[in-house]
Amino acid sequence: MSEKNYEFVVKRKDDNGKESYSSYEVPKDKISTVLEGLIYIKENFDQTLSFRYSCRMEICGSCGMEVNGKPRTACSTIVSQLGTDRVKVDPMKHYEVIKDLVVDMDPFFTKYSEGLPYIIREGEEDYSSEIPQTPEQFKEYEQYSMCIKCGLCMAACPIVGSDEDYMGPAPLAAVLRYNKDNRDQGSKYRLEIVDGDEGTSRCHFVGECTEVCPKGVDPSFAIQRLRMQGVRYELGKFFRRRK
Amino acid sequence: MQIIKEDVLILGGGMAGLRAAVAAAEYNKNISVGLVSKLYPLRSHSVSAEGGTSAVLSPKDNFDLHSYDTIKGSDYLADQDAVEKFVRLVPEQIYTTDHWGCPWSRNPDGTISQRDFGGLSYPRATFAADKTGFHVMQTLFSRALKYDNIHIYNEYFATSLIVENNSFNAITTINLKNSEYTVFQGKSLIFAAGGAGRLYQFSTYAHSVSGDGDAIAYRAGLPLKDLEFIQFHPTGLVPSGILITEAARSEGGYLLNNEGKRFMEKYAATKLEKAPRDIVSRAIMWEIEAGRGVKGKYGDTVYVNLDLRHMADILEEKLPMITDIAKRFNGIDPAEELIPVRPATHYTMGGIHVNNDTETPVQGIYGAGENVCISIHGANRLGSNSTNECLAFGNLAGVKAAEYAMSHSMPSLNNDKAKAEETRLWDDLMKRDGGENVAKIREDLRISMDANVGVFRTEDGINNGIRNIKALQERFKKITIGDKSKVFNLELEWALEVGFMLDLAEVIAKGAVLRKESRGGHYRKDYPERDDANFLKHTMATYSTEGPKFTYIPVTITKWKPAPRVY
Numbered sequence: 001m002s003e004k005n006y007e008f009v010v011k012r013k014d015d016n017g018k019e020s021y022s023s024y025e026v027p028k029d030k031i032s033t034v035l036e037g038l039i040y041i042k043e044n045f046d047q048t049l050s051f052r053y054s055c056r057m058e059i060c061g062s063c064g065m066e067v068n069g070k071p072r073t074a075c076s077t078i079v080s081q082l083g084t085d086r087v088k089v090d091p092m093k094h095y096e097v098i099k100d101l102v103v104d105m106d107p108f109f110t111k112y113s114e115g116l117p118y119i120i121r122e123g124e125e126d127y128s129s130e131i132p133q134t135p136e137q138f139k140e141y142e143q144y145s146m147c148i149k150c151g152l153c154m155a156a157c158p159i160v161g162s163d164e165d166y167m168g169p170a171p172l173a174a175v176l177r178y179n180k181d182n183r184d185q186g187s188k189y190r191l192e193i194v195d196g197d198e199g200t201s202r203c204h205f206v207g208e209c210t211e212v213c214p215k216g217v218d219p220s221f222a223i224q225r226l227r228m229q230g231v232r233y234e235l236g237k238f239f240r241r242r243k
Numbered sequence: 244m245q246i247i248k249e250d251v252l253i254l255g256g257g258m259a260g261l262r263a264a265v266a267a268a269e270y271n272k273n274i275s276v277g278l279v280s281k282l283y284p285l286r287s288h289s290v291s292a293e294g295g296t297s298a299v300l301s302p303k304d305n306f307d308l309h310s311y312d313t314i315k316g317s318d319y320l321a322d323q324d325a326v327e328k329f330v331r332l333v334p335e336q337i338y339t340t341d342h343w344g345c346p347w348s349r350n351p352d353g354t355i356s357q358r359d360f361g362g363l364s365y366p367r368a369t370f371a372a373d374k375t376g377f378h379v380m381q382t383l384f385s386r387a388l389k390y391d392n393i394h395i396y397n398e399y400f401a402t403s404l405i406v407e408n409n410s411f412n413a414i415t416t417i418n419l420k421n422s423e424y425t426v427f428q429g430k431s432l433i434f435a436a437g438g439a440g441r442l443y444q445f446s447t448y449a450h451s452v453s454g455d456g457d458a459i460a461y462r463a464g465l466p467l468k469d470l471e472f473i474q475f476h477p478t479g480l481v482p483s484g485i486l487i488t489e490a491a492r493s494e495g496g497y498l499l500n501n502e503g504k505r506f507m508e509k510y511a512a513t514k515l516e517k518a519p520r521d522i523v524s525r526a527i528m529w530e531i532e533a534g535r536g537v538k539g540k541y542g543d544t545v546y547v548n549l550d551l552r553h554m555a556d557i558l559e560e561k562l563p564m565i566t567d568i569a570k571r572f573n574g575i576d577p578a579e580e581l582i583p584v585r586p587a588t589h590y591t592m593g594g595i596h597v598n599n600d601t602e603t604p605v606q607g608i609y610g611a612g613e614n615v616c617i618s619i620h621g622a623n624r625l626g627s628n629s630t631n632e633c634l635a636f637g638n639l640a641g642v643k644a645a646e647y648a649m650s651h652s653m654p655s656l657n658n659d660k661a662k663a664e665e666t667r668l669w670d671d672l673m674k675r676d677g678g679e680n681v682a683k684i685r686e687d688l689r690i691s692m693d694a695n696v697g698v699f700r701t702e703d704g705i706n707n708g709i710r711n712i713k714a715l716q717e718r719f720k721k722i723t724i725g726d727k728s729k730v731f732n733l734e735l736e737w738a739l740e741v742g743f744m745l746d747l748a749e750v751i752a753k754g755a756v757l758r759k760e761s762r763g764g765h766y767r768k769d770y771p772e773r774d775d776a777n778f779l780k781h782t783m784a785t786y787s788t789e790g791p792k793f794t795y796i797p798v799t800i801t802k803w804k805p806a807p808r809v810y
Contacts, residue, residue: 015730032483032572042733043682047725050733052286055449057485057568059377060286076571098420099731105283106397118385119344130341132353138346145346145378149285181344 004028006079008037010049011090013097022046028080034067034087035074038101051101058214061150065101066090071152071212092155108151111167115193117174120186131183144177144222146215153209153219159202166202167194169209169219176222179229188233195230244665245418245425246656249277249394250648251641252429254401254414254456256284258292258376258633259612259640260435261383262336266641267433267648268390274645276393279416279427281400281451281736285384288437288449289633292376293488293564295360295368296634297627298333304365306330307802313628314803316362316519317621318763318773320469320781323801325599325617332635337369340634345382346371358561359493360627362519362810368627373488373564376630399425400736401436401455402668404463404608405660411607412657414459415664419736422729424665428656430648433640434460434603434610435633438591440473442744442751443697444689446588447479447486456614458743460595461750465603466783467791468616470593470747471754472764474624475698477523479587481546483572487565487584489626492516494561497550498527499581500535506547514810521623521764522810524586528698531585541583548581555579586698590629592620592764593754596783601640607647611640618781621798622763672738677721681738684715684722688741688748691715696752701768705756712748719745750784750791757793758782775805 005025012020024041031037042049052062058076068088095103153169154160160168179187194200200223209219251267253260267276299309309330314321347355348370359366371378387393399416413428436456440448461467478487500506510526511518527547536545555578558566569575594616601609612633695708726734760774761767784791
């Protein structure tokens with residue numbers, strides 16, 4: 001291989017489910033990111049390659065894949081920073097592969113919605129002014145609101161890999177995001193859900209999810225905080241019943 | 244052929260589409276709402292909106308001021324009754340999304356904070372750091388999850404619109420997962436499929452913004468309005484085109500030429516870097532043409548520099564995303580280094596013609612957001628006036644489409660048209676075999692549009708662009724879609740998009756050559772003045788087999804007589 005090229009080794013899966021790897025040489029001066037490399041390949045060498053992408057600025061969450069063994073967003077992975085000219089690209093683990101690098105995201109979004117990831121408020125709403133929230137109150141949930149739903153954390157989590165019913169890091173971090181928002185009144189509903197068998201108790205705090213998150217979200221810590229919330233909630237329920 | 248029926252259909256899952264979906268679902272819980280997107284909704288380009296959204300929230304501000312700023316910004320091509328309606332609809336949307344969880348940036352007392360933006364006479368840009376679009380999108384998506392009557396159809400690529408007796412009939416799609424031809428029938432439809440900015444090469448847009456909604460509507464006979472007005476954002480990051488928010492300048496950033504000098508005083512003596520986008524983009528291009536552009540480590544690309552070094556202390560709080568983007572994509576720390584920028588396509592002022600109630604001329608079809616033209620932006624949209632439009636008119640379109648669905652029955656499908664489209668896809672498009680590569684056609688189109696129908700336009704240049712488009716349309720007839728897969732066929736998707744883009748490019752270029760004046764984002768070097776006597780009017784393009792037919796409709800003026808536009 002010429003020194004002027006990167007070697008992209010891309011996992012393929014065709015209509016019949018047959019899997020293989022394809023190799024392409026991509027000129028270094030034509031691309032910067034892994035996503036640009038894949039687009040270059042499709043435009044110039046191989047029309048049959050499929051992958052997902054949209055914003056190319058690490059905010060839409062489309063292009064989660066595995067690059068040299070690590071879950072990453074392709075658009076914000078700079079090839080020259082990988083430390084090697086060989087770029088091995090695989091679909092994210094723990095998802096069903098539809099074609100090539102395209103995986104089925106439906107189960108992710110189903111799990112994501114199970115934890116009631118939206119503001120819940122009692123009574124009629126009056127939309128004529130804001131609900132006060134100080135910058136300090138925002139800080140309580142700020143980092144958890146940065147999740148772009150790329151699903152990389154699910155690909156990194158060993159528990160998700162072995163237990164398909166486990167809600168997983170992003171869905172649980174979203175639960176904390178809403179529980180910690182002072183405008184929300186729905187913690188009790190969410191804690192009932194995530195305290196169950198498929199929720200926080202499954203997490204072994206390996207921390208792989210936190211390591212791969214491109215947006216600096218710390219799902220592992222979120223799950224710890226959720227467990228604490230759960231314990232307090234259960235105790236509260238217990239004492240309320242005794243009264 | 245698969246058939247899916249929903250009362251209200253929405254094409255597009257970005258900010259206008261999601262807002263409309265929630266509005267329709269809340270209007271009546273018995274209405275079923277089908278949101279059809281070629282992406283998962285959160286992948287829509289709306290998530291990339293950065294700086295802020297204008298709303299009159301302060302007693303020191305008022306609706307007339309917001310209207311005036313918008314109208315002056317539009318170079319007087321906006322319909323003033325539409326603008327007056329728009330500014331009054333926005334504040335409630337800010338508070339509503341606040342109640343739904345949007346983390347609008349706050350003052351220390353917990354109230355919503357606002358900041359300055361280009362062309363504003365009061366700092367009314369409401370914002371969520373520099374991730375406004377992202378946070379509003381998460382908020383709307385979360386709200387949509389609450390409603391069982393919203394059904395989201397992820398990754399269905401819309402190929403055509405069927406209209407029958409001037410009423411909505413159906414939209415045809417391909418389910419990308421399995422290439423199943425799927426027809427969505429509904430009582431009403433809302434177009435919310437975004438703009439068309441990826442017709443150009445250097446662009447802040449997500450790759451997915453290929454003008455599908457505009458093209459589908461146009462081919463079905465709906466008129467497109469003012470499509471020649473394309474906004475170039477002054478600060479697309481070189482070389483990727485990623486948006487560097489206008490807030491970088493409204494918070495105090497400078498633009499510098501190759502002499503290291505600020506140059507905006509020559510072009511907008513009062514507002515300087517905070518002038519509207521069309522003016523700043525032209526200023527940058529004039530500097531580059533005069534040989535004062537910077538040429539550095541980005542090949543032949545000539546650019547100017549954005550200087551934020553004197554604002555290092557506010558970067559993390561006010562501009563965290565662009566700080567991170569500069570570091571990650573360019574290895575540049577804005578606290579210490581200059582950011583290379585040049586004008587990039589950013590917004591499509593034109594779109595499907597709708598009235599102030601979001602109605603198209605076809606019964607049962609509505610539209611909102613960048614996909615349509617009401618017109619509140621006229622010839623140039625002000626920064627901070629797009630996400631609020633998606634919220635205000637997305638909501639209105641949702642309500643209107645729901646009302647319509649309540650009082651109408653499901654039309655019976657025009658089977659002939661549905662079948663004909665299926666034949667076009669599988670027996671024509673997929674079987675073409677002339678060897679032309681779709682991606683090459685797209686690249687050639689983009690290069691030509693940048694060169695010929697860009698920030699500066701001339702009759703010769705545009706005509707050259709039109710000739711190129713014609714040649715590319717011929718080449719498109721001879722494409723070969725090299726991927727015959729029935730599963731997530733991205734090459735087929737590209738082919739359909741390029742087909743749309745070629746139609747729209749023709750509308751843009753031909754509209755531009757006919758408009759012999761300079762107004763807002765449309766600047767003709769051969770006609771450098773605004774010409775209200777002949778061109779204070781909206782362009783309307785209607786499809787025909789020989790190409791677009793052009794007519795014009797008047798602009799509505801209420802209080803603000805067209806005046807020289809000085810900043």
